[in-house]
Amino acid sequence: MLTERQEEIINKSIEIIATQGIQRLTIKNLSKEIGISEPAIYRHFESKTDILLAILQNFQEVSLYMEKAVRDIKGSVIGKIEFIFSKIIEIFSQEPSHISVIFSEEIFKNEVVLKEKIVEIMSSKQQFIENLIVEGQRNSEIRDDIDYKTLALIVVGALRFIVKQWDLKNQHNNLIEEGKELIEGLKLILTT
């Protein structure tokens, strides 16, 4: 369990990553924004790596929670995929700060423990989609002339790419609108 201060630290960290980039997430910057001294940070986290790890942990929890919600949905597999798709886009659209963190993989690559966490989160998300697709192929909802792994890769890849582009282009266009168009296309692709 996280203390109030720990929550504050990781929330501020996410905010800094989003608005100023992960490069500017320094202990100095962080402490200043919270309004405490630099050493005070170390009363709550052992190291900067620990802070980043807590951020990733936080994402994992949100992710797992969402998967649980999807599992409880009654209905078609396509409906489930559509739900999770739009949910993710909704989250990113409302809290763009999360995007920067998710796409900071390249920076996390240095720290082995962080990189492993990233891979873990990504793999689990992909496997979840894979399982849905296998289910859909079994009950003939989804085409089975293409391997389930390939289909999952296409779905997740498209999702990542649309979010990434939106982020890079300063969030100019309407992500939710474009997301809807994409999911409609993906539905056609999966079923025909």
Add this chain to the structure above:
Amino acid sequence: MLTERQEEIINKSIEIIATQGIQRLTIKNLSKEIGISEPAIYRHFESKTDILLAILQNFQEVSLYMEKAVRDIKGSVIGKIEFIFSKIIEIFSQEPSHISVIFSEEIFKNEVVLKEKIVEIMSSKQQFIENLIVEGQRNSEIRDDIDYKTLALIVVGALRFIVKQWDLKNQHNNLIEEGKELIEGLKLILTT
């Protein structure tokens, strides 16, 4: 035109980014690996940003060259897409160092001039695919029940994702093999 030394500097830089991550691309590190002193670097590039810009410029040229090659191909649009797809995977597979650079967008985000270059490269690549798809839709090679932009997004997104995963997972599995499977899937998706 780049001098020999300038070429050496950007090649070493790419190598460092690939093997040690962009964080470790420092002037000190770079000069040591080349075997000259730190200030000597500044005889060839005005700043570190200039070095990174030259790297991106280099990528852009390779990219444009490839697009030119594709344009000269006689044959179906699907064949062209397949060619460019396998070519990209081949390049990344042979020179994994390039992947890290391409995916370092998040780090380039800080420097405005670098970010703009990245967006420029990404946009042009996507537009190239979009044009191919439009052409394919016109001559009934490619399905037209889905918008060309959406189809391009799916193709590029899938390509990016497969490469990214391969990179994150320490290049364990066979990228070329998996790439072939993906392109076969994409061909089915585009045509049916």
Add this chain to the structure above:
DNA sequence: TTTAAGTTAGTGAATATTCACTATATTTGC
């Protein structure tokens, strides 16, 4: 003789982290 390309030896600023110390609660022993 000029100039390009190198050198040594520095710069200030930034980095994560540690130090010794303090004010304020909270818990414990009598």
Add this chain to the structure above:
DNA sequence: GCAAATATAGTGAATATTCACTAACTTAAA
């Protein structure tokens, strides 16, 4: 019930290290 002991959360100052970059000098070639 209350003093003593301890825990919590903070402080300013300092640590070693790294960063991009610069000033001034040297060398070698055209």
